[in-house]
Amino acid sequence: xxxxxxxxxxxxxxxxxxxxxxxxxxxxxxxxxxxxxxxxxxxxxxxxxxxxxxxxxxxxxxxxxxxxxxxxxxxxxxxxxxxxxxxxxxxxxxxxxxxxxxxxxxxxxxxxxxxxxxxxxxxxxxxxxxxxxxxxxxxxxxxxxxxxxxxxxxxxxxxxxxxxxxxxxxxxxxxxxxxxxxxxxxxxxxxxxxxxxxxxxxxxxxxxxxxxxxxxxxxxxxxxxxxxxxxxxxxxxxxxxxxxxxxxxx
Ligand code: NAP
Numbered sequence: 001x002x003x004x005x006x007x008x009x010x011x012x013x014x015x016x017x018x019x020x021x022x023x024x025x026x027x028x029x030x031x032x033x034x035x036x037x038x039x040x041x042x043x044x045x046x047x048x049x050x051x052x053x054x055x056x057x058x059x060x061x062x063x064x065x066x067x068x069x070x071x072x073x074x075x076x077x078x079x080x081x082x083x084x085x086x087x088x089x090x091x092x093x094x095x096x097x098x099x100x101x102x103x104x105x106x107x108x109x110x111x112x113x114x115x116x117x118x119x120x121x122x123x124x125x126x127x128x129x130x131x132x133x134x135x136x137x138x139x140x141x142x143x144x145x146x147x148x149x150x151x152x153x154x155x156x157x158x159x160x161x162x163x164x165x166x167x168x169x170x171x172x173x174x175x176x177x178x179x180x181x182x183x184x185x186x187x188x189x190x191x192x193x194x195x196x197x198x199x200x201x202x203x204x205x206x207x208x209x210x211x212x213x214x215x216x217x218x219x220x221x222x223x224x225x226x227x228x229x230x231x232x233x234x235x236x237x238x239x240x241x242x243x244x245x246x247x248x249x250x
Contacts, residue, residue, distance in 0.1 A: 004231045006031030009082040011075070013065050013122055014092030016043025018192030019141065019225075021050075022218035023089050026226045028056035032087065035078045037061040039092070057082070065092045065118030068125075075125040085129045087229045088138045090119040090164075095194050096154040097202075108156045115160035116167070123171060127180065134179040137229045140168050142186040142240060148248045151209065152202060161186075165240050172238030181237040183228040188244025190216040211246030 010027050014020035016038030024034045028051040036051065038044040041062025048060035059081050063074045078085055094114045096107055119140050130136025145153040146161025153161075165184055172182040189195060189206045195215065198206070207215060224243045227233055242248060 002030035002032075002230070007033070008086035009033045009035070009078065009084050010087035010089065010229070011035040011037055011078055011085060011122070011126065012089045012091060013037045013063075013118065014090075014141075016040050016047050018091075018194060019187065019190060019218045019221045020089070020091035021047050022222035023091060023225050024051055024058075025054065026219065026222040027051075027087070027229075028054040028058070030226065030230075031056060033057040033059075033082050035059045035061055035074070035082070037063045037065075037074055037092075039064055065090075065122060066113040068121050071118075071121045071125050075122075075129070079129060084133060085126055086133075086136055088122060088126045088136070089225055089229065090122055090138070090140045091225075092118055093141060093160075093194070095197070096157045097152040098154045100155055103154050103156050107154070111154075111156035112160050112163075115157070116163040119164055119167060123167070123182075127171075127175070130180045131175075131178055136180040137233075138168075138171070138180065138182045139225045139228045140164050140182070140184045141225075142168075142184050144186055144188045144242070144244050144248050147186050147240070147242070147250075151206065152198075168240065169238045176237050181228075181233070183233070183236060183238070184240040185221060185224050185228065186240050186242050186244070187221045188216060188242070188247040190218060190221055192218055209247060210244070214245065216243060216245055 015036035
């Protein structure tokens with residue numbers, strides 16, 4: 001339990017898997033009530049069960065982050081159930097690798113819609129609730145690929161993740177005087193269902209490029225996300241925090 005966070009309410013998109021799931025569980029350990037939002041209602045329900053098993057309250061929400069009316073319905077449901085929203089973590093995302101000839105217009109639209117528009121839609125829906133109370137913390141998930149030379153990722157993914165950093169800084173400056181902080185985490189390569197899709201050769205190529213000599217695990221990213229969402233980060237806004245085993249340093 002965390003005396004300062006206990007009783008707060010968080011929405012975690014992409015909460016049914018990987019980094020989002022680990023974030024739901026870390027928030028639950030702090031006593032935060034968690035709305036697990038995911039495209040897969042089944043995965044959201046499973047993680048909500050894990051949150052409850054840790055002694056915290058949970059609500060599972062099946063939602064496509066690219067559909068404004070579904071996002072708004074989800075935010076309404078969370079307010080009706082818990083009465084407030086303190087934290088938003090935008091972890092829903094899809095990956096694409098390859099060269100530009102392998103990226104169709106439909107691929108581009110889908111990757112940008114989930115990773116960037118989904119983040120925009122959830123921020124837009126949640127910010128009025130945070131402004132009503134004069135407090136809140138948003139943590140968006142970018143990527144090492146949005147910050148530096150990408151090794152495998154496609155233009156669609158890189159552009160979406162660079163866009164998330166820009167969106168974060170813009171919102172952070174608009175909301176800095178209103179009690180709402182907006183930050184970003186840029187993970188390097190992390191073992192999740194997303195990177196399980198890599199071939200053994202790709203995984204080894206990536207592993208060798210990481211000074212720590214290994215991929216990260218979801219809990220190592222979740223702890224950075226929860227730090228930025230917590231009162232311990234009360235003077236931090238507009239920041240992008242690398243969590244990458246030394247693979248990229250600024
Ligand atoms: P993951 O395990 O695949 O989790 C992503 C979650 O987002 C999945 O549950 C997925 O649901 C959900 N999702 C996809 N499209 C959605 C939509 N339209 N609406 C709602 N939910 C949707 O991947 P992860 O590795 O944890 O990734 C989490 C975030 O970290 C992503 O933004 C990713 O880009 C970023 N990231 C990951 C890494 C890495 O190495 N893993 C590195 C840098 C950044 P379904 O499974 O049902 O599609």
